[in-house]
Amino acid sequence: MGFFDRVKKAFGVKPKEEETKEQATQNAEEPQGEEQTTESAATPETDTNEAATESAAESTAETTLAEPAAAEPDVVEPSTETNETVESAVEPQAEEAPSADSDEKENEQPEEAEQSPLTSQSAATDSQSDLEANTETVSAEETTTQEAEATVQPTTDTKPAAAEPVEESVEIEPEAKSDESEQTLEAPADAVTPSETSIAEDTTDEEDVTAAPETPQDSITEYDQGLAKSRHGFAARLNKFLANFRSVDEDFFEDLEEMLIEADVGFETAMEISNQLRDEVKLQNAKTKKQIGQVIVEKMVDIYGEAGENEDNSLHFTTNPNEPTIFLFVGVNGAGKTTTIGKLATKYHNEGKKVLLAAGDTFRAGAIEQLAEWARRAQVDVVTSKPGTDPASVVFDAVKKAKAEQYDILLVDTAGRLQNNVNLMNELAKIKRIIVRELPDAPQEVLLVLDASTGQNALNQAKQFSKTTDVTGLILTKLDGSSKGGIIIAIRNELHLPVKLVGLGEKAQDLQIFEAEKYVYGLFKDLIED
Ligand SMILES: Nc1nc2c(ncn2[C@@H]2O[C@H](COP(=O)(O)OP(=O)(O)OP(=O)(O)O)[C@@H](O)[C@H]2O)c(=O)[nH]1
Numbered sequence: 001m002g003f004f005d006r007v008k009k010a011f012g013v014k015p016k017e018e019e020t021k022e023q024a025t026q027n028a029e030e031p032q033g034e035e036q037t038t039e040s041a042a043t044p045e046t047d048t049n050e051a052a053t054e055s056a057a058e059s060t061a062e063t064t065l066a067e068p069a070a071a072e073p074d075v076v077e078p079s080t081e082t083n084e085t086v087e088s089a090v091e092p093q094a095e096e097a098p099s100a101d102s103d104e105k106e107n108e109q110p111e112e113a114e115q116s117p118l119t120s121q122s123a124a125t126d127s128q129s130d131l132e133a134n135t136e137t138v139s140a141e142e143t144t145t146q147e148a149e150a151t152v153q154p155t156t157d158t159k160p161a162a163a164e165p166v167e168e169s170v171e172i173e174p175e176a177k178s179d180e181s182e183q184t185l186e187a188p189a190d191a192v193t194p195s196e197t198s199i200a201e202d203t204t205d206e207e208d209v210t211a212a213p214e215t216p217q218d219s220i221t222e223y224d225q226g227l228a229k230s231r232h233g234f235a236a237r238l239n240k241f242l243a244n245f246r247s248v249d250e251d252f253f254e255d256l257e258e259m260l261i262e263a264d265v266g267f268e269t270a271m272e273i274s275n276q277l278r279d280e281v282k283l284q285n286a287k288t289k290k291q292i293g294q295v296i297v298e299k300m301v302d303i304y305g306e307a308g309e310n311e312d313n314s315l316h317f318t319t320n321p322n323e324p325t326i327f328l329f330v331g332v333n334g335a336g337k338t339t340t341i342g343k344l345a346t347k348y349h350n351e352g353k354k355v356l357l358a359a360g361d362t363f364r365a366g367a368i369e370q371l372a373e374w375a376r377r378a379q380v381d382v383v384t385s386k387p388g389t390d391p392a393s394v395v396f397d398a399v400k401k402a403k404a405e406q407y408d409i410l411l412v413d414t415a416g417r418l419q420n421n422v423n424l425m426n427e428l429a430k431i432k433r434i435i436v437r438e439l440p441d442a443p444q445e446v447l448l449v450l451d452a453s454t455g456q457n458a459l460n461q462a463k464q465f466s467k468t469t470d471v472t473g474l475i476l477t478k479l480d481g482s483s484k485g486g487i488i489i490a491i492r493n494e495l496h497l498p499v500k501l502v503g504l505g506e507k508a509q510d511l512q513i514f515e516a517e518k519y520v521y522g523l524f525k526d527l528i529e530d
Contacts, residue, residue, distance in 0.1 A: 003305020004298040007520050220521075222512050226504025227522035230485025234263050235526055238296070242289040253278065256296065264455045265300065266490025273300055297527045301520055304489050313498045313514050315473070316444045317409075324356070324402040325409045326435055326442040330428055330469060331449035332461055333416030336477035336503055338367055340449055341411045342374025343503070343511035353408040355380040358398030360391040360431060363415040371413050378508070381407075391415065392430045399438045412443070425468040432470075447500065449475045453482035462495050477503030480510070485523050 241259040245252065253274050260270035277283050277299055286292045317325040327344075329337045341357060348355045357375050361367035365387040375382035383398040395412055402410040412435075414428060435442050448471040450458040458476075465471055474497050479485055491499060499514045512518075 002298070002302040003516075003520070004301040006305065007301060007517050219512055219515070220518060222504050222510060223502075223515075223518040223522035224525065226480040226502070226510065226512075227485050227519070229481065229483045230479065231523055231525060233483030234486060234523065237263050238293055238527070242293055245289055245292065248283060248292075260300075260486075264484045264486040264490060266456075266459065266487075266494050269303065269489050269493045272303060272493070276303065293527060297524050300489065301524065304492060304520065305516070307492045308516055311492070311498045313473075313500055313516070315500050315513070318441060318444055320441070322406070323439055323441070324399075324407045325444050326399070326402070326412065326439065327409070327445045327447055328412045328414065328428075328432065328435070328443045329447050329449055329475075330414050330465060330471070331416060331475075332451075333364070335416060335449040335451045335461075336475075337361075337416065337449045338370050338374065338413055339506065340475055340477060340501065340503060340511060341371065341413050342378060343508045344411060344501075345374060345378040345380045346508040347511065348409055349378050349380050354406065356398060356402050356405075356407040356410045357382040358395050358410060358412040359384040360395050361413050361415040362387055362389045362391050362394060363417070367413065367415070391427060392434050395431050396434050396438070399435055399442075403438065421464075428469050445472045445500070446470055447473050447475050448497070449477060452476045452479045452484055452487055452503075455482075455484040455487055456490075458487060459490055459494065462491065462497060466495070466497060471497060473498050473500035475499070475501040475503065476514075479503060480505045485519075488519060488523075 237259050241255055244255060256277070257270045257274045260273060261267055265273070273296070277296065280295060280299065282298075283292065283295045286295055315327075329341055331337050338361070345355050345357055355378070357371055357380060359368045359371045359382060361371075362385060368384050368387060372382050372384055381401075383394060383401060385394045385397075391414065398410055398412065401407070412431070414431060415424065417424060432443065432446070446469060448462060448465050448469070450462055452458060454461075462471070462474060474491065474495075476488065476491075476499055479502055488499060491497065502512050502514050502519070504510045504512055
């Protein structure tokens, strides 16, 4: 059975052979007059599916309205400097810096960094003594935690000050960063802008922490809703293409290739689909535009399925119960690393795991605060340091702490950009060396975070990163704000790196374990069900 039929079966849409066989049996067995009954019996199957999806959507909406837990966060701030960080993180006025400010900060950073300890420390070796100096920072945690808690001021509308990380994220302005992208890896060209991501502004993520455990139906709904924009975008392109259809000739294949490339399935994949369709009998026999559309989608889905036959999309954890699992997150600025770590921390905390975060992005001051705030909301611990500190020392402290205090999992944030690509790659290599030296089997995952809304740009970033870093898997974020969900097809066919997680929104529960069937169904649902 092809992947297309597997997806249909998984979601209650009968594969064609079965439909045909069943129809033939029914025709043979049943009197003519009962045909009507057979047809109407088949219809509710789809309806039930949709009704279930809708009711799950309602229940998800209800869940997100739950009030946050009263419990104080369990944030551990290792350094005295970090106190300032936490204090500023819980003061809404100070946080709500206008975007002009953030522009300034962004522009100033490279200069500051030149004089900052980061540059000199990066140049220095990662000697044990350098690193141990930072361990002192960790020992200050109790005092800091108390002070951090003391500064938390609940707001009158019962929403905690924690709502601010969303505003923190507003500081990230992809356009403003485009200058930087010339020096560093290409930054997202059309990343989701703050206004597009405002969905999370009135729904604090703290609510997610108290959300009910996810059911399988919730994740189908998440895929369904998160991929709506891509689904509609693809359907619109396909309809436009079919509207111009006259006959299956050379022009048809040229237009098809163009349409597929526009849908971000990638050049190579577009050619493969087109070439395979040239020999496709079904296409030659298709009578209506609808049938042609079906054949195209079926071919696309089958090619995607075949390419992923040996792909391991699962996240790997340590097999040693006495050691923590470590996930290292890499990717360009604004791709969604910090947010993804926050979401994952929430998920693992809710599953009962002891979670530690490491704020390894010491280059962008806001990134430390942002991660500390996610940690506070997820009620997990975090190791931070002063902006400009050597990130490797933060990671060293975090790994030691994770080992000594038997954390189940350590999630390490890293900078999305430095003065240039070489520095960034050297830094990532250094961080990895520190981890391996402490725990030879770690990190279990090096996850490259890609902003799906940047389409081909994301693909190029992945190619560049995977040349210099041992990426074990991809996380595709912001699919909800993008019509470029077709990129998943190009990624599988051209990169051969497994997608492990997908970001389908800004809230904690919007991060989903990647499941190809659900993804494909979310992307082509309307066409598959027809
Ligand atoms: N709509 C949507 N927005 C997302 C998603 N993931 C992240 N974001 C938003 O993307 C923006 C950037 O996310 P960050 O987590 O700060 O990105 P980063 O990679 O850590 O960026 P740097 O710290 O600059 O390296 C924030 O506004 C997030 O809320 C997602 O799946 N959907």
